[in-house]
Amino acid sequence: xxxxxxxxxxxxxxxxxxxxxxxxxxxxxxxxxxxxxxxxxxxxxxxxxxxxxxxxxxxxxxxxxxxxxxxxxxxxxxxxxxxxxxxxxxxxxxxxxxxxxxxxxxxxxxxxxxxxxxxxxxxxxxxxxxxxxxxxxxxxxxxxxxxxxxxxxxxxxxxxxxxxxxxxxxxxxxxxxxxxxxxxxxxxxxxxxxxxxxxxxxxxxxxxxxxxxxxxxxxxxxxxxxxxxxxxxxxxxxxxxxxxxxxxxxxxx
Amino acid sequence: xxxxxxxxxxxxxxxxxxxxxxxxxxxxxxxxxxxxxxxxxxxxxxxxxxxxxxxxxxxxxxxxxxxxxxxxxxxxxxxxxxxxxxxxxxxxxxxxxxxxxxxxxxxxxxxxxxxxxxxxxxxxxxxxxxxxxxxxxxxxxxxxxxxxxxxxxxxxxxxxxxxxxxxxxxxxxxxxxxxxxxxxxxxxxxxxxxxxxxxxxxxxxxxxxxxxxx
Numbered sequence: 001x002x003x004x005x006x007x008x009x010x011x012x013x014x015x016x017x018x019x020x021x022x023x024x025x026x027x028x029x030x031x032x033x034x035x036x037x038x039x040x041x042x043x044x045x046x047x048x049x050x051x052x053x054x055x056x057x058x059x060x061x062x063x064x065x066x067x068x069x070x071x072x073x074x075x076x077x078x079x080x081x082x083x084x085x086x087x088x089x090x091x092x093x094x095x096x097x098x099x100x101x102x103x104x105x106x107x108x109x110x111x112x113x114x115x116x117x118x119x120x121x122x123x124x125x126x127x128x129x130x131x132x133x134x135x136x137x138x139x140x141x142x143x144x145x146x147x148x149x150x151x152x153x154x155x156x157x158x159x160x161x162x163x164x165x166x167x168x169x170x171x172x173x174x175x176x177x178x179x180x181x182x183x184x185x186x187x188x189x190x191x192x193x194x195x196x197x198x199x200x201x202x203x204x205x206x207x208x209x210x211x212x213x214x215x216x217x218x219x220x221x222x223x224x225x226x227x228x229x230x231x232x233x234x235x236x237x238x239x240x241x242x243x244x245x246x247x248x249x250x251x252x253x
Numbered sequence: 254x255x256x257x258x259x260x261x262x263x264x265x266x267x268x269x270x271x272x273x274x275x276x277x278x279x280x281x282x283x284x285x286x287x288x289x290x291x292x293x294x295x296x297x298x299x300x301x302x303x304x305x306x307x308x309x310x311x312x313x314x315x316x317x318x319x320x321x322x323x324x325x326x327x328x329x330x331x332x333x334x335x336x337x338x339x340x341x342x343x344x345x346x347x348x349x350x351x352x353x354x355x356x357x358x359x360x361x362x363x364x365x366x367x368x369x370x371x372x373x374x375x376x377x378x379x380x381x382x383x384x385x386x387x388x389x390x391x392x393x394x395x396x397x398x399x400x401x402x403x404x405x406x407x408x409x410x411x412x413x414x415x416x417x418x419x420x421x422x423x424x425x426x427x428x429x430x431x432x433x434x435x436x437x438x439x440x441x442x443x444x445x446x447x448x449x450x451x452x453x454x455x456x457x458x459x460x461x462x463x464x465x466x467x
Contacts, residue, residue, distance in 0.1 A: 065356055068418070084359065103314075152314065166325040166410065
């Protein structure tokens with residue numbers, strides 16, 4: 001697939017950038033004080049993501065804790081992503097989309113087969129139809145994680161809204177080409193990610209949407225920081241991180 | 254939709270009252286009927302299910318809501334596993350709506366939601382951890398503690414993506430009943446939360462009953 005190189009910040013601040021083609025997976029330890037910018041290059045991307053503490057992977061992203069402490073069902077700028085230990089893995093410092101999903105989970109192999117048909121590696125090489133569930137198992141396995149360690153993930157760029165009766169509806173027009181979201185890491189974080197299709201994507205053909213990843217160093221957190229101040233709960237979350245980083249185990253630098 | 258059960262409590266093969274703030278863990282065989290009764294109303298029963306024969310397969314809130322296309326649990330809901338197999342199906346319900354988005358309270362999340370000095374208040378995840386420690390024959394640990402269902406709890410989602418903790422829609426004596434579609438281990442924390450209306454600020458006992466298949 002051909003696509004434009006992602007737009008960089010133009011000031012040389014990008015430390016590393018790469019493109020995750022559609023239907024792939026990767027993992028990375030993001031350092032405290034770094035920013036990961038995600039760019040949906042062609043529109044309609046889905047980027048599944050899970051977060052763990054690399055020093056203690058039993059501490060992991062907790063979607064219910066994240067949603068209830070910020071009284072939200074969607075994720076967007078100003079929100080923080082919490083671990084089950086009351087700490088913030090990362091905060092969303094910029095977002096052109098307005099709604100990212102964290103309640104719909106992943107497609108698995110059976111779903112991909114039923115909706116789009118399976119393309120095997122043997123026949124299709126790198127155009128095989130991978131799925132988010134297996135992607136997380138493979139990437140998690142590299143750190144000793146397995147089935148028991150998976151949790152509700154984020155699906156960046158995807159929107160699933162709910163009506164008054166609770167019915168869920170996927171919005172295929174949520175993320176136009178060039179959409180971006182920026183995650184500032186507030187502690188060292190193991191990030192598992194995949195660009196496999198959202199499980200509710202109704203596309204006729206297996207969606208294969210590339211996402212650009214750009215890493216840079218974060219600016220210091222100002223007293224009027226949007227994520228720190230968006231809710232009093234987040235002030236307490238940042239305080240929990242501060243307490244953690246005071247102990248040797250939590251030294252992120 | 255509401256539906257009364259035809260089963261009489263006297264014919265149950267198992268009955269036990271769970272005090273507020275306690276845990277309950279027990280195997281439920283495929284085909285058995287499992288009822289949770291909100292004895293005094295507005296209680297929250299934070300419940301996890303594991304495949305008894307392969308506990309790495311367990312209840313999955315996200316797969317459950319996605320596959321039924323609705324974020325609330327109610328009559329007819331099939332509680333799905335992480336492998337997308339049916340674990341249990343709700344076959345009777347006097348409440349109408351149960352939550353599975355809100356997770357369970359924890360001492361750590363209480364520090365964020367309320368105040369740092371609430372860190373010592375009793376919480377569901379502490380109850381679960383004690384349950385797993387006292388039942389180490391099951392070989393379950395913190396790794397296995399995942400996103401649960403909250404029977405009797407009301408967490409409405411709005412069209413614009415908001416989420417709130419509302420007063421319960423449950424009441425004294427209301428119950429939810431489900432049929433096990435596989436052998437499961439049920440783990441309940443009878444929620445001790447004192448800081449929000451999920452228990453009407455007053456944690457109370459619940460009762461669990463099990464019937465053999467007819």
